[in-house]
Amino acid sequence: MTTPVTRKLGRAALFSLVRGACWALGSALMAGIVWWVQHQ
Structure with missing residues (x-):
């Protein structure tokens, strides 16, 4: 039993x-990405 309110x-x-x-x-x-760039 699903009412429209429940579905919404x-x-x-x-x-x-x-x-x-x-x-x-x-x-x-x-x-x-930030970590990778800093650890290049």
Whole structure:
């Protein structure tokens, strides 16, 4: 039994989760590049 509100909340949660994962991945990538450049 899924109401439209529950579906909307689920979609928002999924979107924020994906955005958070992308942000974490981007941050890790930037940190890795900075570290790599400093240790050349």
